[in-house]
Each structure stands twice: as structure tokens, then as C-alpha cells.
Amino acid sequence: MKQPMNSKALTGGRTSPEFTEFTEALETSGTAPSSPSRRSALGLLSATAAGMLAGCTALPSSSGVTRSGVAASDTNALIETAPGPGEGDSAEDIVNGFLRAAIAGFSDDFATAKQFLSDHAVAQWRPLATVSAYSGSTEPQVSVAANGSFRVTSGQVGVLDSLGVFTPAQEGATYDGEFSLATNSTGQWRIVGLPQGILLPFSRLMQNFAVSSLAFLSGDRSRFVPELRWYPRSSQADSLVAGLLAGPSEWLSKGAFSLIPPNAGRAGRG
Known part of the structure; x- marks a missing residue:
């Protein structure tokens, strides 16, 4: 089950320039510096991806039980903030403000971003249902659609996804999102x-998500089969447990499985 590191194998033969860049960065750097720059972020991703693509790991035949702690969060990490909506902001200002607040949302659990939404939209919106990442060198473009809504486009x-599975985009892939707005009872524009x-x-994805490798068993129970997942740093431990309980992704489930019973759950915390 060992696979060579091949970026095209991950994307059906086509890769985005950014994905090619971070696989090449691995060859020259091996590890990524702590700078939040785009180059270091791509280097870190390639290093972790290489660890996953190394394939299956032999299952130890004899070893003692050990305890592994979760790494403490960096108390010196930069906390990013964004302003909320202003009095009299135009509809376009609200869309742009929401996009900025969503990027900074990991600092306040998206509380500021939700201020740009109507109450109904707040109840329906799931920030981490899907995270679309674009190159930092190209800002998203906001335009008005023919139906009066706003269209946000960017390279991808x-x-x-919500399970923590990252899928590199094919070359030329784009993000295209539609935002509808209306005025509230006080005459202020809000996203509906x-x-x-x-x-x-x-x-920012690299800053706010940590890469983890879940270990499942091969079909013959002789090897660990790793699956790379990206989890929010603020809830990494809980997400790891949830990932193990849920089992391998659909694409991996044909060749690997979890020993955890399907009806197992986490014990309540005192």
C-alpha cells in the first residue's frame, strides 16, 4: 500500500500551480519555518502530505501501552480581529466586511461575521461545513449579479470538507458564491x-487548522493505514476522537477499518 509522492495522483492527473509549488517546496526545505507566509505554509503542507503519502505503517507486534498528550496551544499566537458592520454601510460594504470577518472568525467563533447576517441566516450558516482556500496573491472579486445579488469569485x-479531508483543486478551479441581501427593521443591509x-x-487555513493522521487497520489486520485530516486547532483533540469514532473516509473504507464498534460514543465529562 506504499505510494510514491505524486501530486498528480491526488488530483486525477491535474494539479493547481499552488499544489505543485508546495510539493516542490518539500524537496528543497523538508520542514517549514514558523512564519505565516504563503511559502512557509505551503512547505508545511507538503511535509505533512509526504508523511501521509508514505503509505501504510507496520503494526507493532509487541510494545507497552504509552500515554501521549496533546500539544499545548501556542499562547503567543497572533489573534486576528475584524470590525463588525458600520451604521449606514452599503450592501457591498456588508459583503466585503463579512468576508474579512469570516477570515478572522477563528478568534471569536465567528461572532463578528454573524453580525453581518440576518437572524435567519445566522441560524442556517455553518462556517466549517466547507472551507474554500485561495492563493493569498489574488483577492476575491465582489460583483453585482443581474438579479441584484452579489457574486464572490476567486481562484481556488x-x-x-466538514470531515477534515482536504482536496487540492484542479488547475483553473474557481470559487463562485452568491450572497443575497436585504434591509432589516432599522434599514441596515444584512446578508440573508x-x-x-x-x-x-x-x-490562514494553515494557521487555523492542524494536520493530524488518523490510524486505521488494513483489511488483513497487519498494518496501520493512515488518513490525513485537517482539524481546527481550537478543537483538535475533540475532532481527533470524533474522527476515530466515525471511521475512515468512504474512499479508504474499502481497504481499511476501525476496531471501534459502530455504536461506540464518548463518555460524558464530569
């Missing part, structure tokens, strides 16, 4: 319809 590096998830630069 990849998409992270929007796509699920968020749109953010790839470097």
Missing part, C-alpha cells in the same frame, strides 16, 4: 442568503 487552491462554509487565504 483546494477545499476542506449565502453559501455554507467560509472562503479564506490558504495561509
Whole structure:
């Protein structure tokens, strides 16, 4: 089950320039510096992707039980903030403000971003349902559609789904989201319809998500089969447990499985 590192194998033979760049960065750097720059972020992704693409790991035949702690969060990490909506903001200002607040939403659980939405939209919106990442060198474009809604478009590096599975985008892939607005009872514009998830630069995805490798068993029970997942740093431990309980992704489930019973759950916390 060992696979060579091949970026085209991940994307059906086509890769985005950004995905090609971070696989090449691995060859020259091996590890990524702590700078939040786009280059270091891509280098870090390639290093973690290489760990996954190394394939299956032999299952130890004899070893003691050990305890592994979760790494403490960086207390010196930069906390990013964004302003909420202003009095009299235009509809376009509200869309642009929401996009900025969504990028900074990991600092306040998207509380500021939700201020740009109507109450109904807040109840329906799931920020982490899907995370679309674009290259930091190209800002999203906001335009008015023929029906009066706003259209947000950008190039796309990849998409992270709600299970933590990151799929690199094919070359030329784009994000295209429609935002509908209406005035509220006080005459202020608010977003009443929007796509699920968020749109953010790839470097911000690297800052706010940690790459983890879940271990499942091969069909013959002789090897561990790793599956790479991206989880929010703020809830990494809980997400890891949830990922193990849910089992391997559909594409991996034909060749790997979990020993955890399907009806297992987490014990309540005291």
C-alpha cells in the first residue's frame, strides 16, 4: 500500500500551480519555518502530505501501552480581529466586511461575521461545513449579479470538507458564491442568503487548522493505514476522537477499518 509522492495522483492527473509549488517546496526545505507566509505554509503542507503519502505503517507486534498528550496551544499566537458592520454601510460594504470577518472568525467563533447576517441566516450558516482556500496573491472579486445579488469569485487552491479531508483543486478551479441581501427593521443591509462554509487565504487555513493522521487497520489486520485530516486547532483533540469514532473516509473504507464498534460514543465529562 506504499505510494510514491505524486501530486498528480491526488488530483486525477491535474494539479493547481499552488499544489505543485508546495510539493516542490518539500524537496528543497523538508520542514517549514514558523512564519505565516504563503511559502512557509505551503512547505508545511507538503511535509505533512509526504508523511501521509508514505503509505501504510507496520503494526507493532509487541510494545507497552504509552500515554501521549496533546500539544499545548501556542499562547503567543497572533489573534486576528475584524470590525463588525458600520451604521449606514452599503450592501457591498456588508459583503466585503463579512468576508474579512469570516477570515478572522477563528478568534471569536465567528461572532463578528454573524453580525453581518440576518437572524435567519445566522441560524442556517455553518462556517466549517466547507472551507474554500485561495492563493493569498489574488483577492476575491465582489460583483453585482443581474438579479441584484452579489457574486464572490476567486481562484481556488483546494477545499476542506466538514470531515477534515482536504482536496487540492484542479488547475483553473474557481470559487463562485452568491450572497443575497436585504434591509432589516432599522434599514441596515444584512446578508440573508449565502453559501455554507467560509472562503479564506490558504495561509490562514494553515494557521487555523492542524494536520493530524488518523490510524486505521488494513483489511488483513497487519498494518496501520493512515488518513490525513485537517482539524481546527481550537478543537483538535475533540475532532481527533470524533474522527476515530466515525471511521475512515468512504474512499479508504474499502481497504481499511476501525476496531471501534459502530455504536461506540464518548463518555460524558464530569
